Amino acid sequence: MMKKLLYHIIYVSARLLSMLPFRVLYALSDFIYIIVYYIIGYRRKIVYKNLNASFPEKNPDEIKGIGRGFYHFFCDYMVETLKLMTISDKKLLDHIEFRNLDQVEEYFRRGQNGAGILGHYCNWEWLSAAGVAFTESKDAVVGLIYHPLRNEAFDRLMRDIRQSKGGVCVPKKDILRYLLRYRTEGRNSLFGYISDQTPKYENIHLWLPFLNQDTPVFTGAERIMKKMNDAVFYVDMQRPERGKYICTFKLITDKPQDCGEWEITKRFFAMLEDSIRRQPEFYLWSHNRWKRSFEKYEEKRHAR
Numbered sequence: 001m002m003k004k005l006l007y008h009i010i011y012v013s014a015r016l017l018s019m020l021p022f023r024v025l026y027a028l029s030d031f032i033y034i035i036v037y038y039i040i041g042y043r044r045k046i047v048y049k050n051l052n053a054s055f056p057e058k059n060p061d062e063i064k065g066i067g068r069g070f071y072h073f074f075c076d077y078m079v080e081t082l083k084l085m086t087i088s089d090k091k092l093l094d095h096i097e098f099r100n101l102d103q104v105e106e107y108f109r110r111g112q113n114g115a116g117i118l119g120h121y122c123n124w125e126w127l128s129a130a131g132v133a134f135t136e137s138k139d140a141v142v143g144l145i146y147h148p149l150r151n152e153a154f155d156r157l158m159r160d161i162r163q164s165k166g167g168v169c170v171p172k173k174d175i176l177r178y179l180l181r182y183r184t185e186g187r188n189s190l191f192g193y194i195s196d197q198t199p200k201y202e203n204i205h206l207w208l209p210f211l212n213q214d215t216p217v218f219t220g221a222e223r224i225m226k227k228m229n230d231a232v233f234y235v236d237m238q239r240p241e242r243g244k245y246i247c248t249f250k251l252i253t254d255k256p257q258d259c260g261e262w263e264i265t266k267r268f269f270a271m272l273e274d275s276i277r278r279q280p281e282f283y284l285w286s287h288n289r290w291k292r293s294f295e296k297y298e299e300k301r302h303a304r
Contacts, residue, residue, distance in 0.1 A: 007153045014157060018085040022095075022243055025079040032078070037071045043286040047071075050285045054211035069281030076242065081125045084164050089132040092165070096126050098133040100233075100249040105137050107231040107254065108188040113179075115230040117221055117252070117264070119196035119272045120284035122237035122245055127192055128167035130247070140188040143168035145175050147197070172220070179228050192235065193221040195268060198289055201300050206262050210269050211276065214294045222264045226256045232264055234271045239282055 020028070036042045047070060051063050058066075084092075104114045118124060131142035144162055146169050149155035159169045170178050175191070182189045195218055204216040225232050233249040240246065252267050253259055276283045 003152060007156055010153055010157055011160065014082050014161075015085050017079075018082040018087070022083070025083060026076065026242065029072075029075040029079045032075045033072050036075060037068065042071075046288050047285045050289060051280075053213055053290065055280070056212060066280050067285070070283070070285050073239075073282050074284075074286065077123050077125070080123050080243070081161060084125065084129065084161050089129075089165070092126075092129055093133060095243055096129070096245040096247060098130055098247050098249075100251075101130065101133050102135070103251060104190055104231070104233065104249060105134060108137050108140060112254065113183070113188055113228065113230050114190040114233060115221075115225045115228070116190060116192045116233050116235040116249060117195050117225075117268045118192055118235035118237070119275075120194060120287065121272065121275055122239050122282045124192075124194060124237070125162065126245060127235060127237075127247060128162045128169075129165035130190065130192075131166050137188055140190060141168055141182055142166065143170055143178075143189065143191045145170055145172045145191060145193055147172060176224060176227070179224070183228075193224075195221045195265070196272060196289070198287075198292060201292060201297055204292070204297055206265065207294060207297075208266060208269050211273055213290050215269075215290065216292050216294075216297065217265060217269060219262060219265055222256075222262065225264060226259070229257055232256055234268055236271065236275055237282075238275075239279065 017025075017028075037044070044067075047067055048063065051058075051066055055063065055066070087095075107114055116127070116130075118127065128142070128144050131138075131140065134140060134142075144167060146158075146162070148171055149158065162169050168178075170191070179189065179191070197218060199216055199218050203218070205219050206217050208215050208217055210217070231254040232252045234252050236248045236250055238246045238248075250271070252264060252271075256264060
């Protein structure tokens, strides 16, 4: 009973905030920035550790500028995500432009489903609304694969927000079952795979050079894409100005089963790095991305 009451309090509060106009939400974001950056110092050590390691060619002032830019963006990300709860489809499309979705629909017509592979870059939450931009495939399933949060109330809130524009949230452990079910039902689908998290040591199958560092990467998305024979797109996001995004679906391959081992994963990380270097302040630098070391991995591997 208490958990249900807590959720309703959180949900109603979030919904009321989402009704505020963008100019008020961004003013709130500016205030939150002061608290998060200057007072709390949320993960500042991790953020600047990641930035210094990723951009050794940049001077301290440049690194500090990127760091502050990240915190400004991160606060915007939070209020923009809440806005999904009440914004109309028409208004949302004034703030995010989806490019090349006609290519995805062309593969639907050929009987091939789509998979979008992306990182924690720009506002990835708004991608759950890609279905509103389809011109022909309004009945297609558009979804996001996610890792459930430990806090039950916030996990439910995030699922409700992500599904507010018709998207479907599927826990990563269940995605293959859902994809097979949609295929059996004859329904087209486009699912987004956020693939730049950090795997546990026992789940590491591949290391790549990424942002000047040896990086362990997940390979599960590639295995699923090959199994389902999806047309694979890199989802490239840009933020030309505050409150405006351009989301471009760039084809990696429509023949994933013909690709070499980890080829899709390698191409994704190369494309993601290009996006980050273009506008580095919009990456999720507060994530402890490089907490696993290759030396520790080798030590654990030889101890098995």
